[in-house]
Amino acid sequence: MAVSAARGGQRTLLISTDPAPSLADALRRPLSDNPRRVALRTGALHAVEIDSRRALDRWLAPRRPILERIALRGTWLDEEDVTRLLRLALPGIDELAALLEIRRLARDRRYDLVVVDTAPTGHTLRMLGMPDALRRLATVFDHMQAKHRTLSEALRGAWQPDAADTLIDELDTEGREMAALLRDPASTEIWWVTLPEPMSVAETLDAAAALERQRIPLHAVIVNRLTPLPDQPCRWCKARRGMEHNAIRSLANGSVRQPRIVGVMARDQEPAGALRLAAIGAEIDKRLAPPKARGGSVARVRGISGAMGRTAPVEDGLVSPGVALIMFGGKGGVGKTTCAAAAALDLARRHPRLRVLLLSTDPAHSLGDALGVVLTDEERVIPGGPANLRVRELDASLGFRRVRERYGAAIDAMFDRLARGSAVDVAHDRQVLQDLMDLAPPGIDELAAVLGVTDTLVSSTGDDVVVMDTAPSGHALRLLEMPALVHDWAKALMAILLKYQPVVGGGELGAVLVRISQGIGRLRELLCDPARSRFVAVTRAEALPRAETLRLLKRLRRLRIHVPAVVVNAIGAGSCQRCRRRIAAEHREIVTFVCGVTHAGSTPTLVLAPAEMPPPHRPARLLAWRRGWRTRVPAVRRG
Numbered sequence: 001m002a003v004s005a006a007r008g009g010q011r012t013l014l015i016s017t018d019p020a021p022s023l024a025d026a027l028r029r030p031l032s033d034n035p036r037r038v039a040l041r042t043g044a045l046h047a048v049e050i051d052s053r054r055a056l057d058r059w060l061a062p063r064r065p066i067l068e069r070i071a072l073r074g075t076w077l078d079e080e081d082v083t084r085l086l087r088l089a090l091p092g093i094d095e096l097a098a099l100l101e102i103r104r105l106a107r108d109r110r111y112d113l114v115v116v117d118t119a120p121t122g123h124t125l126r127m128l129g130m131p132d133a134l135r136r137l138a139t140v141f142d143h144m145q146a147k148h149r150t151l152s153e154a155l156r157g158a159w160q161p162d163a164a165d166t167l168i169d170e171l172d173t174e175g176r177e178m179a180a181l182l183r184d185p186a187s188t189e190i191w192w193v194t195l196p197e198p199m200s201v202a203e204t205l206d207a208a209a210a211l212e213r214q215r216i217p218l219h220a221v222i223v224n225r226l227t228p229l230p231d232q233p234c235r236w237c238k239a240r241r242g243m244e245h246n247a248i249r250s251l252a253n254g255s256v257r258q259p260r261i262v263g264v265m266a267r268d269q270e271p272a273g274a275l276r277l278a279a280i281g282a283e284i285d286k287r288l289a290p291p292k293a294r295g296g297s298v299a300r301v302r303g304i305s306g307a308m309g310r311t312a313p314v315e316d317g318l319v320s321p322g323v324a325l326i327m328f329g330g331k332g333g334v335g336k337t338t339c340a341a342a343a344a345l346d347l348a349r350r351h352p353r354l355r356v357l358l359l360s361t362d363p364a365h366s367l368g369d370a371l372g373v374v375l376t377d378e379e380r381v382i383p384g385g386p387a388n389l390r391v392r393e394l395d396a397s398l399g400f401r402r403v404r405e406r407y408g409a410a411i412d413a414m415f416d417r418l419a420r421g422s423a424v425d426v427a428h429d430r431q432v433l434q435d436l437m438d439l440a441p442p443g444i445d446e447l448a449a450v451l452g453v454t455d456t457l458v459s460s461t462g463d464d465v466v467v468m469d470t471a472p473s474g475h476a477l478r479l480l481e482m483p484a485l486v487h488d489w490a491k492a493l494m495a496i497l498l499k500y501q502p503v504v505g506g507g508e509l510g511a512v513l514v515r516i517s518q519g520i521g522r523l524r525e526l527l528c529d530p531a532r533s534r535f536v537a538v539t540r541a542e543a544l545p546r547a548e549t550l551r552l553l554k555r556l557r558r559l560r561i562h563v564p565a566v567v568v569n570a571i572g573a574g575s576c577q578r579c580r581r582r583i584a585a586e587h588r589e590i591v592t593f594v595c596g597v598t599h600a601g602s603t604p605t606l607v608l609a610p611a612e613m614p615p616p617h618r619p620a621r622l623l624a625w626r627r628g629w630r631t632r633v634p635a636v637r638r639g
């Protein structure tokens with residue numbers, strides 16, 4: 001859309017806020033966190049991949065002195081504590097930093113149009129809710145400032161608002177204005193992009209409902225990669241078109257407010273580079289509905305692929321005795337949830353003595369859709385699944401609420417004792433310390449929830465295995481990189497609490513923080529122990545997922561997380577010419593991927609998972625599909 005708008009004469013800025021961006025790959029241009037000009041024959045396009053850490057620093061730098069002053073005035077913290085807390089945490093949210101950066105860039109008068117490519121579902125919904133978080137932040141600082149105001153009034157009889165009050169107002173105003181901007185259909189359009197497949201459509205309907213709850217209007221849904229009518233009879237294309245038709249129908253009928261649905265046809269070649277992207281933009285501009293196809297019951301077809309030729313079945317390659325944690329991760333839309341579900345079912349069936357927990361930490365929560373059951377934060381057995389398999393969709397905010405409640409109660413107990421012993425007015429301090437949890441580092445809710453699960457692994461007798469369906473790449477990495485950050489944060493918080501402790505003595509609060517700290521230490525140990533935990537990367541035989549997967553493997557290696565296998569999902573297609581071209585392209589991609597991995601110095605086993613139509617769904621089909629996974633047998637080079 002951005003390329004098309006720029007060619008049409010609009011000065012356009014294209015922004016990616018995905019922490020694992022593919023924008024540079026799609027444009028075939030190196031990008032940075034400063035807008036760069038993308039050469040087009042006509043029109044002016046600039047593109048930027050936001051680095052949220054730097055965006056946050058940029059936003060924070062001019063405000064830091066005042067925020068520190070507020071914190072110093074309102075608490076017993078000294079300068080060092082405040083600096084440490086601000087650096088580690090405040091406002092601490094990638095999504096918030098991204099939104100602030102979008103707003104900063106969008107205000108630039110050099111652009112007529114700003115197009116934003118966001119992170120996958122769960123975290124985009126969180127980003128759209130961020131204006132409220134900004135206003136909460138304003139409240140925290142307002143509480144800190146309140147003590148100073150009260151004191152000044154007592155001493156001087158009146159309070160003159162100063163730079164601190166101005167900044168608190170600014171935060172609140174910024175939050176309010178961003179919230180209004182997102183809800184103003186005259187200036188903001190939200191286009192949701194989905195695939196014409198049951199799981200993608202289910203996720204889109206969930207997202208549409210979430211937007212509705214936040215009163216954010218959804219402009220249109222783009223259904224991408226529609227299968228064209230084949231040029232000759234092809235069972236695969238026929239089945240696929242039938243499935244697509246059913247998926248689109250459930251999209252149209254499934255939401256309260258029927259969204260406008262725009263169709264984009266699949267390309268023979270991946271749409272990378274300005275020219276091919278412009279063609280897709282032009283297709284979107286026409287706003288055409290997806291073409292009609294014959295739906296109804298769809299015949300089951302498995303894709304044909306030459307790549308499956310020299311292969312062997314995957315017997316038990318993903319797990320070995322002693323492994324306690326297997327994480328599945330990858331770019332959004334590659335099918336990691338389906339793979340995690342199939343692998344967990346298979347594992348539980350093969351090893352009846354193991355207790356297997358299949359856990360989703362992806363806030364988009366597709367696991368229930370893959371298994372065909374309703375899942376909650378409570379573990380449950382699924383109908384048609386092995387009795388030794390339990391499944392749970394982790395509710396990160398619920399888990400964090402529990403940590404928060406424990407922390408809150410400990411703070412209260414501490415101040416109750418403090419109040420008994422002296423006449424000091426501690427109401428403000430109590431409020432501020434309660435608020436500190438609002439300044440916790442990004443994703444700590446996810447981490448706290450994961451800790452709740454991994455802690456049970458530590459004390460287990462070795463018969464417990466957790467199979468984890470993680471959030472898409474960027475956020476999964478954030479979670480894996482977080483323990484070190486949170487460790488520092490807990491230490492900083494502890495140092496601050498010690499300043500209060502001498503007055504009150506004792507420390508349930510310290511105990512809470514020590515528990516978090518120790519849990520993190522154990523999680524770090526577990527993640528880096530190749531005998532006990534491993535990461536299975538899921539990808540597709542296409543250029544963009546390949547590039548992202550190679551970057552993911554590199555970062556996992558830096559984190560010393562063992563990757564024994566990469567699953568290349570949805571291999572194969574039908575017999576028409578278009579299908580055959582696709583099969584050949586897949587084959588080339590697999591070879592390129594193998595070269596890339598070998599070049600990078602690690603050699604995970606390559607697992608090929610066949611494409612199936614309709615996509616594998618529910619325990620019995622998932623198990624049958626899992627039996628079709630193959631490992632590639634390396635070709636012997638002669639001569």
Ligand SMILES: [Zn+2]
Binds near residue numbers: 230236574575578579
């Ligand atoms: Zn075909």
